[in-house]
Amino acid sequence: MCGIVGCIGINDPVKYLIEGLKELEYRGYDSSGIAVMDEEDLKIIKAVGKLKNLEEKVKKIKFKNPFSGIGHTRWATHGKPTELNAHPHKGHFSAVVHNGIIENYQEIKNKLLKEGIEFISQTDTEVIVKLFEYYYEGDAFKAFKRVLDEIDGAYAILLITKKEPKKIFFAKKGSPLIVAKNDKEIFFASSDAPLIGYANSAHYLEDGEFGWVDDEIHLFNDEKEIIPAFKPLPSNKESAKKGGFRFYMEKEIYEQFDVLKENTLGRNTKDGIKFDELDKEFFDDINNIIISACGTSYHAGLVGKYLIERNAKIRVDVEVASELRYRDPLLSKDTLFVVISQSGETADTLETLKMAKKAGLKTLALCNVDNSSIVREADRTILLRAGIEKGVASTKAFATQVMTLWMLANYLGDKNEYDAINEAIEVTKVDTSIHEKIKRLSKRYLHGHGFFFIGRDIFYPLALEGALKLKEISYIHAEGYPAGEMKHGPIALADPELFVVALLSKNILFEKTKSNIEELVARDATTLTISSEYIEMTDDFIKISEVNHPMVEFFEMMIITQLLAMEVAIRMGNDVDMPRNLAKSVTVE
Ligand code: AGP
Numbered sequence: 001m002c003g004i005v006g007c008i009g010i011n012d013p014v015k016y017l018i019e020g021l022k023e024l025e026y027r028g029y030d031s032s033g034i035a036v037m038d039e040e041d042l043k044i045i046k047a048v049g050k051l052k053n054l055e056e057k058v059k060k061i062k063f064k065n066p067f068s069g070i071g072h073t074r075w076a077t078h079g080k081p082t083e084l085n086a087h088p089h090k091g092h093f094s095a096v097v098h099n100g101i102i103e104n105y106q107e108i109k110n111k112l113l114k115e116g117i118e119f120i121s122q123t124d125t126e127v128i129v130k131l132f133e134y135y136y137e138g139d140a141f142k143a144f145k146r147v148l149d150e151i152d153g154a155y156a157i158l159l160i161t162k163k164e165p166k167k168i169f170f171a172k173k174g175s176p177l178i179v180a181k182n183d184k185e186i187f188f189a190s191s192d193a194p195l196i197g198y199a200n201s202a203h204y205l206e207d208g209e210f211g212w213v214d215d216e217i218h219l220f221n222d223e224k225e226i227i228p229a230f231k232p233l234p235s236n237k238e239s240a241k242k243g244g245f246r247f248y249m250e251k252e253i254y255e256q257f258d259v260l261k262e263n264t265l266g267r268n269t270k271d272g273i274k275f276d277e278l279d280k281e282f283f284d285d286i287n288n289i290i291i292s293a294c295g296t297s298y299h300a301g302l303v304g305k306y307l308i309e310r311n312a313k314i315r316v317d318v319e320v321a322s323e324l325r326y327r328d329p330l331l332s333k334d335t336l337f338v339v340i341s342q343s344g345e346t347a348d349t350l351e352t353l354k355m356a357k358k359a360g361l362k363t364l365a366l367c368n369v370d371n372s373s374i375v376r377e378a379d380r381t382i383l384l385r386a387g388i389e390k391g392v393a394s395t396k397a398f399a400t401q402v403m404t405l406w407m408l409a410n411y412l413g414d415k416n417e418y419d420a421i422n423e424a425i426e427v428t429k430v431d432t433s434i435h436e437k438i439k440r441l442s443k444r445y446l447h448g449h450g451f452f453f454i455g456r457d458i459f460y461p462l463a464l465e466g467a468l469k470l471k472e473i474s475y476i477h478a479e480g481y482p483a484g485e486m487k488h489g490p491i492a493l494a495d496p497e498l499f500v501v502a503l504l505s506k507n508i509l510f511e512k513t514k515s516n517i518e519e520l521v522a523r524d525a526t527t528l529t530i531s532s533e534y535i536e537m538t539d540d541f542i543k544i545s546e547v548n549h550p551m552v553e554f555f556e557m558m559i560i561t562q563l564l565a566m567e568v569a570i571r572m573g574n575d576v577d578m579p580r581n582l583a584k585s586v587t588v589e
Pocket of ligand 1: 295296343345392393394585
């Protein structure tokens with residue numbers, strides 16, 4: 001979730017560094033900093049909090065013909081979010097930025113402390129620059145390699161030094177890093193967005209690749225120099241901008257219609273489901289499926305269980321990756337191991353994928369970021385094609401995950417629901433009159449003692465997801481619950497200050513769910529029912545289309561729960577795109 005940028009041979013490195021870090025803000029951070037090499041010195045500026053604090057400080061610095069630099073946004077893992085702990089970390093003549101975790105940093109730090117080397121931060125990162133300067137004897141690349149040989153863990157590193165000021169040293173293992181270029185300048189970033197508009201082609205570094213750049217890229221793997229494999233960068237930067245919406249999250253809710261069309265293009269056909277990325281033989285000898293994911297992606301996986309078991313008659317177990325990882329699970333070779341991840345960098349999910357591969361299972365990733373660690377690790381990948389998702393609260397990625405799982409279920413079960421899938425896409429076109437109603441309605445839901453989102457069958461995972469959306473951006477407590485479970489304890493909470501959002505499908509267990517709502521209303525809970533059929537006793541009601549397929553209802557209710565969470569959060573005055581304490585991609589456990 002930290003962000004990294006770097007550049008060399010550019011006449012305004014500060015501009016790229018600051019703009020690049022702004023493109024990475026969505027990943028969540030609590031401090032930031034840049035190190036700039038100019039004719040005079042190596043200048044380091046850092047700030048806690050939002051990037052504008054860093055910008056204010058940078059404006060006061062005089063640079064003399066700056067020509068390179070590195071930058072970083074930090075999401076604290078070792079040490080509190082303070083200026084001292086912010087990156088870049090410096091030595092006497094060098095500076096470093098790093099994403100990931102140096103697992104043996106304490107051992108290295110103790111060794112250097114015994115040598116009289118001082119440390120000023122609580123971070124693991126500082127050992128990189130201190131070790132580099134400890135090993136420096138006139139050859140910077142040699143010293144850099146010695147550092148790489150000694151540190152364990154995950155890292156994306158950029159290091160600059162006054163000893164060889166016209167170079168940037170880099171290394172990648174376990175955390176994303178891209179080196180990109182145009183005809184005369186070289187850039188680094190931890191994801192595509194900062195590079196768009198600057199570079200035109202990129203090499204996505206693989207684990208174990210390292211090297212340095214001057215006016216060329218010198219790339220190594222093991223001890224041999226290799227040629228970068230350049231790929232074109234996405235050209236349209238605007239598609240990552242807000243496009244007139246108040247927040248990226250709002251833009252991304254509205255673009256779900258287009259994104260789902262993209263996601264199903266060439267896959268949902270009149271003749272059934274096609275995946276260019278897959279061949280049926282890949283699924284030979286598969287008798288069951290494990291899905292491993294975190295957060296919203298886990299909720300999508302739960303929907304997948306219902307769909308795959310129903311449409312393909314294959315047993316599915318859905319696991320929270322952080323639990324599965326340490327449970328020493330029984331993994332058999334007739335199991336297909338599926339990981340779902342928007343970012344493709346979630347540490348827990350990635351580690352379960354590695355565990356499954358090590359056990360000899362076939363692995364499939366549903367992921368939104370090509371070239372991400374998870375994509376590169378999995379045997380097969382189905383890309384979500386959701387485009388850059390900048391809002392920390394996932395929306396369009398969730399929509400494409402569920403849609404991809406629906407298509408996968410039909411692919412495995414040879415089931416053709418071509419029209420139903422297109423109907424489900426249609427209902428994700430936001431009805432602005434419904435949005436306006438939700439904006440008005442949201443004022444009633446700001447001060448209760450919490451929310452229950454309830455549903456049955458596929459609407460239970462949607463209830464979980466609706467609750468997560470609300471709590472992660474409004475900071476109001478919310479729980480998703482199986483509607484049939486409320487009477488087994490939670491109904492004790494029912495009173496006018498307990499808000500219940502009921503997902504009432506007409507096509508699945510309508511009467512059962514309706515009676516669950518009645519139980520709550522009878523105890524004076526305040527209920528908002530989302531359904532195609534009005535029910536008298538509910539306090540608030542949002543009507544959805546009268547359709548015959550539960551998945552069409554699912555996608556329309558999804559839009560409503562996303563908008564509800566956003567409008568409540570906006571009324572609370574929260575930063576919808578970068579909620580407190582959260583990061584877009586949790587690359588640490
Ligand atoms: C969802 O709104 C959150 N941003 C979070 O739960 C997220 O889904 C989770 O961290 C998994 O991320 P991934 O999909 O990138 O693996």
